[in-house]
Amino acid sequence: MKIEGTHELRAPRERVWQALVDPSVLQRCIPGCERLERTGEDSYAATLRTGVGAIKGVFQGSVRLEDMSVPTHYRIVVDGKGQPGFLKGAGDLDLEERDGGTVVRYAGDVQVGGTLASVGQRMIQGAAKMMAAQFFTALEAEAQVEQGDPPPRHGFFRTALRAISGLLRQIFKRH
Amino acid sequence: MIPAQFDYAAPATLDEALSLLAERPDDAKILAGGHSLIPAMKLRLAQPALLIDIGRVKDLSYIREEGGQIRIGAMTTHYQLESSERLREICPLLPECAASIGDVQVRNKGTIGGSLAHADPAADWPAAIISLRAELVAVSSRGERVIAADDFFVDMLTTALRPDEVLREIRINAPGGRTGQAYMKVHHPASGFAVVGVAVSLTLGADGKCSAAGVGITGVATKAYRAAQVEGALVGSTPDEQTTASAASHAADGVDANGDIYASADYRRHLAVVYARRAIAEAVAKIK
Structure with missing residues (x-):
């Protein structure tokens, strides 16, 4: 399954990049990420307790960052499995500067199998989009924090509020 | 096809259900007709620790007219809506939508409230509820609030209901003229x-x-x-x-x-x- 999208973050590219390669930031931003441990250079082991609505599962897996080109591009390779199924894939992230903000473009190909794929096939793409939106909304808040300040707090309502205010800003910009 | 272990409660009143839910908002789920939740539990895609069955709560299943509004209890089944002669006269979209859901078994057990609260991206009711500009009444141990249909569906399988809230009623302004x-x-x-x-x-x-x-x-x-x-x-x-x-x-x-x-x-x-x-x-x- 192909997953792709674009998110506009109101934060400078340098800060977005730093956030994207900082495991402690990533752990706070990835929905349901309970553990993200460094296992080698640019390799991590992760535990995700995540889901959408009533559908939840625990996944264990590995994440590897490749083809790093500071501060514009990396490739992320994920491999995970859990009780509801498994997933495996890779994707490219590209960061572009625009009006003092950053446009992040992602495109990847993911294979999902197991129960999740056989009964949840029609929802996987939507769930992926939803989680990507949550991730980038949280990431934006992280990238907006001045260095040295405490990190922002994430939660469903905070993330939702940020998403709404971002949307409003975009709508007003258009008119 | 056997669900993970869970606790089960079947309160007789909505107040009891709400206080149970308020104690464990994060790992309890409300069971309505069970035609989405139970299959997900059997596949272990959903593993709530506590199931609060509101099937025995009285007065959650009704179709009433009040002050120019049609009021539907959350536990009203698809079949009750499909077969309501009165709705066919005053708001035929509801029976028509109900008749298109799943099969006879699903319509006999599945409820409008359960379907809306589950918010499946391909469910039929959300389209009808949005087109009719319905209001949804959510209740918790803290009180009651009314949510507009446009604000109710937040994202896939995600609604504006808070973890301690239960959808109690759907209100629709009876179309005139x-x-x-x-x-x-x-x-x-x-x-x-x-x-x-x-x-x-x-x-x-x-x-x-x-x-x-x-x-x-x-x-x-x-x-x-x-x-x-x-x-x-x-x-x-x-x-x-x-x-x-x-x-x-x-x-x-x-x-x-x-x-x-x-x-x-x-x-x-x-x-x-x-x-x-x-x-x-x-x-x-x-x-x-």
């Missing part, structure tokens, strides 16, 4: 869910022009949505063939459509336009 309604969907051949479903409620003024329009679309995106541009194009115009077609062409404008193995995102967008056109034409044809 010369109103026509229709629900048209592409049935998924295996599940009966809507690949695309379009609900239309359209009112004509004395001059034959459309004075009010509601268009709700399900199945296309991660949540059902109001096709505001279609409504805008209809209101104030005479809904002839040409106007209908041009209004319907906006059915998927600006919508981030989902694709799956059965229907690609582009195909869903295409279906939304075609079915919006047909549903509007059908609604107009039904106006007496």
